[in-house]
Each structure stands twice: as structure tokens, then as C-alpha cells.
Amino acid sequence: MEPVPNDQIWQQIRAEAVRDARAEPALASFLFTNILAHHRLEDSLSFILATKLESPTVSALTLRDLIAHAFAGNETIRQAILADLQAVVTRDPASRGYTSPLLFFKGFHAIQSYRVAHEYWINDRQTLALFLQSRISEAFAVDIHPGARIGKGIMFDHATSVVIGETAVVEDDFSMLHEVTLGGTGREGGDRHPKIGRGVLIGAGAKVLGNIRVGEGAKIGAGSVVLHDVPPHTTVAGVPAKPVSVPAYAFPALTMDQTIDSPGEADPQAG
Numbered sequence: 001m002e003p004v005p006n007d008q009i010w011q012q013i014r015a016e017a018v019r020d021a022r023a024e025p026a027l028a029s030f031l032f033t034n035i036l037a038h039h040r041l042e043d044s045l046s047f048i049l050a051t052k053l054e055s056p057t058v059s060a061l062t063l064r065d066l067i068a069h070a071f072a073g074n075e076t077i078r079q080a081i082l083a084d085l086q087a088v089v090t091r092d093p094a095s096r097g098y099t100s101p102l103l104f105f106k107g108f109h110a111i112q113s114y115r116v117a118h119e120y121w122i123n124d125r126q127t128l129a130l131f132l133q134s135r136i137s138e139a140f141a142v143d144i145h146p147g148a149r150i151g152k153g154i155m156f157d158h159a160t161s162v163v164i165g166e167t168a169v170v171e172d173d174f175s176m177l178h179e180v181t182l183g184g185t186g187r188e189g190g191d192r193h194p195k196i197g198r199g200v201l202i203g204a205g206a207k208v209l210g211n212i213r214v215g216e217g218a219k220i221g222a223g224s225v226v227l228h229d230v231p232p233h234t235t236v237a238g239v240p241a242k243p244v245s246v247p248a249y250a251f252p253a254l255t256m257d258q259t260i261d262s263p264g265e266a267d268p269q270a271g
């Protein structure tokens with residue numbers, strides 16, 4: 001899918017908010033304060049995340065400033081926000097346009113909040129980053145260490161009970177369902193978490209453990225326990241996970257095809 005310019009997405013979001021406010025007057029004020037009162041997507045998102053992450057001792061106003069500061073002039077985060085929004089809109093049939101993830105999908109909220117925490121982590125503000133990790137975990141049931149490195153075009157569908165460890169790396173165009181762990185085995189220190197290639201799709205409840213590599217375009221079946229490298233463009237499933245097939249598409253994350261494809265029938269380079 002071709003990237004849509006920021007302005008175009010923001011205008012689309014505002015049009016959706018106006019439509020929804022007309023259709024549901026009880027939410028008109030909610031739609032105004034979260035979307036229509038703002039001039040840019042980043043401002044709207046800062047407000048939305050701040051109101052979800054506030055705590056009795058750190059106000060939404062303080063958090064909004066901190067989030068806006070992390071977004072300000074940061075082209076990498078800006079591009080990632082847009083790519084993540086587009087990822088949800090194109091991959092999740094439950095999404096009714098851009099306002100669904102922006103307002104309601106906690107997988108999207110968790111990833112954008114993580115991006116803020118990561119920004120503070122890499123700029124030597126670890127205490128703030130850990131505070132945000134803790135609030136993200138409490139608010140969204142998604143526990144991502146701020147040191148983890150996550151690309152863009154990411155969708156966490158449902159997102160409840162997700163754990164991603166400190167040294168995990170997730171490349172672009174990744175999708176996963178709920179209850180996924182990208183964790184350690186407890187046997188290793190240092191670099192101890194999985195490395196996930198581009199276009200990978202991970203099914204609900206899968207546990208990927210240790211400093212292993214899941215190759216690009218791989219697919220992991222629901223409930224699998226993955227303890228070894230997964231070759232690119234391979235479907236694995238089971239406990240412990242074993243190769244079972246070849247995905248029908250080069251990047252299963254993009255199609256969200258959650259079936260186990262028939263062995264030998266698929267073209268791994270097919271779009």
C-alpha cells in the first residue's frame with residue numbers, strides 16, 4: 001500500500017470525527033476534545049495517550065507535554081505513527097477508518113506510548129522511560145521494555161497480555177495477535193530476546209523465547225512455543241514449534257492470512 005501523506009490522513013480523521021459526532025451526539029464532546037480541538041495528528045495523539053496514561057501523581061497535562069516533546073520534530077516517530085495507523089486500517093477488518101485505532105484500539109495506543117518511552121530511554125532518561133513502561137502495562141496490558149527496538153507498520157491486534165523484552169528487535173511490517181511473548185529463557189543474560197524479521201505474523205498466545213531469529217515473512221501458529229530460529233518464509237506451529245508449511249504470501253503480516261498453508265503449494269515470493 002502506498003503511504004498516504006500526513007495531511008491527508010489528518011483531514012480524513014477529522015472528517016470521520018465530524019461524521020461520528022453527527023451520528024452519535026452523546027460522543028460529540030469526546031470527539032471534539034480528542035480530535036477536532038487539535039491542529040495536527042501528533043497533538044491529538046499526545047492528548048489521547050496522556051489521558052490514558054495519567055496517574056494520581058503524574059497529571060495528564062504533564063504527560064501531554066512529555067509526549068508532545070518526544071514527538072516534536074521527530075520524523076522517525078512521525079513516520080512510524082502514520083505507518084502504524086495505515087497498518088491497522090488495511091489489516092484489521094474491525095477498523096472503521098483511522099479513528100478506530102486512534103481512539104479505541106489499545107494495541108495502537110500501546111505501540112505509540114512505547115515509542116515515547118523508547119525515545120526517552122535512548123536519550124538517557126531511563127526513570128521516565130520505566131515510569132511510562134509501567135503505566136503502559138497497567139493501562140493497556142502490554143508490557144514492552146523501552147529498550148526494545150520496534151520498526152514501523154506494526155499492528156498488535158487486541159493486544160491484551162503482550163510481553164516484549166529489553167533486547168527484542170522487531171523489524172517493519174509486523175503483525176501479532178494477543179497474548180504473545182517475545183521473551184527470554186532465563187538461561188541467557190545480555191542480548192537474550194528474539195529478533196523478528198520483516199513481515200512476520202505471530203498468532204495468539206505464541207511464546208517466542210530466547211535470542212533466536214524469526215526470518216522475514218515467517219508465520220507462527222497460535223499457541224506455539226518457539227525455541228529455535230525460524231527460516232524466512234516458513235510457517236511453524238506447535239509446542240515446541242516445528243516447520244509445518246510455507247506461507248502463501250511473502251509477508252503474512254500484511255495479509256493477516258492466519259491459516260496453515262498447504263505444503264508445497266505456496267509461492268513465497270507471491271505478494
Ligand SMILES: CC(C)(COP(=O)(O)OP(=O)(O)OC[C@H]1O[C@@H](n2cnc3c(N)ncnc32)[C@H](O)[C@@H]1OP(=O)(O)O)[C@@H](O)C(=O)NCCC(=O)NCCS
Nearest residue numbers: 163165181182183184185186187207209225227239240241
Ligand atoms: C527455558 C525453557 C525454554 C527450557 O529451557 P531448557 O531447560 O534449557 O530446555 P531446552 O530448551 O534444552 O529444551 C529441552 C527439551 O524440552 C522442550 N521444551 C523446552 N521448553 C518447552 C516448553 N515450554 N514446552 C514444550 N517443550 C519444551 C524442548 O523442545 C526440548 O525438547 P527436545 O530435547 O526434544 O529437543 C522452558 O523451560 C520455558 O519455557 N521456560 C519459561 C521461559 C519463559 O516463560 N520466558 C518468558 C520470559 S518473559
